[in-house]
Amino acid sequence: MIRSQKTSLLAPLLRGSALVLFATFLGCGTLVAKDGAYEPMRGQAGKDVVWIPTPPELVTRMLEMAQVTKDDFVVDLGSGDGRIVIAAAREFGARGLGLEYDEKMVGFASRNAATAGVSGRVEFRQADIFKTDFSQADVVTMYLLPDLNLRLRSTLMAMTPGTRIVSHQFSMANWKLDETSWVQGRPAYLWIVPANAGGAWEATYSRKAGAAASIAFTLEQQFQELKGTAQLGDIRTSLRTPSLRGRELQFGFTDADGVLRQVTATIDGGRMQGRIAGPDGSSAFTAERKGEAPPVGGSAPVTGDELSNAMRQLGE
Ligand SMILES: C[S@@+](CC[C@H](N)C(=O)[O-])C[C@H]1O[C@@H](n2cnc3c(N)ncnc32)[C@H](O)[C@@H]1O
Structure with missing residues (x-):
């Protein structure tokens, strides 16, 4: 469940958590379509963050920023209805994996992949992104929260140099952005994992x-x-x-x-x-x-102080 934040950056996800409360009040946390199939609801609870989908235009832009090709393996961390991985396969010919904690969403995304005709190139797996190895990815996408991004930062920094990481809405504090794009006012950020040159x-x-x-x-x-x-x-x-x-x-x-x-x-x-x-x-x-390569500055796990500083700055 999402934590309370003042910043307007969090507004869509906060609106999501308000929706969860409303839905819980109405006793309809999960929707079931007329034909009995599971239908997710915007703002429904997730393990560490609620489900709010990235708009399709921004999905395409994120994959363009990462320069996705048919040779890439794209992993979406917290894949929701599967749209990023499905678009990577359908629009760019890539292979993809969606890691999603909510089992029902995994099934929903798999059905969406079948409807899109890309089941052969994508997979959705029930998994906790903090306990799963995704080091084989050429491209990592995410729409999470600032503190979750920071918790992932050292894992992302340790990936193969040249791996592209794209995040909708949230950055990673002092890891400088390689590119920013805005689509209809919503930002997406790109980083390219650096080699150790030190x-x-x-x-x-x-x-x-x-x-x-x-x-x-x-x-x-x-x-x-x-x-x-x-x-x-x-x-x-x-x-x-x-x-x-x-x-x-x-x-x-x-x-x-x-x-x-x-x-x-x-x-x-x-x-x-x-x-x-x-x-x-x-x-x-x-x-x-x-001699030995020194560790890359910034590659160590984020400390509690860094985390609270980053969260404080975001709230100002
Ligand atoms: C804001 S949504 C983004 C969905 C999708 N990536 C997109 O951009 O459309 C975040 C998703 O992460 C999932 N999630 C939350 N915590 C997770 C965790 N620890 N491991 C895997 N998935 C998680 C939620 O269930 C939700 O579907």
């Missing part, structure tokens, strides 16, 4: 005019945000606008000869491989991490 790296690259060059550089990471410095002989310099999108890293630096160079590389565990470009053309760039 630590000390040593790189070599070849220059057109001259011998191979090497640099030592260090990256500090907080979620997907990076800061970095490079040591070029006795010169220490910051890296220019380092950025990370999944496993794809980019940064620039002014080398020891005063030449501006731009690196684009793919991180694979303790190695990165890519290209380095400068006025003399582009060449191969490889780097190896020296």
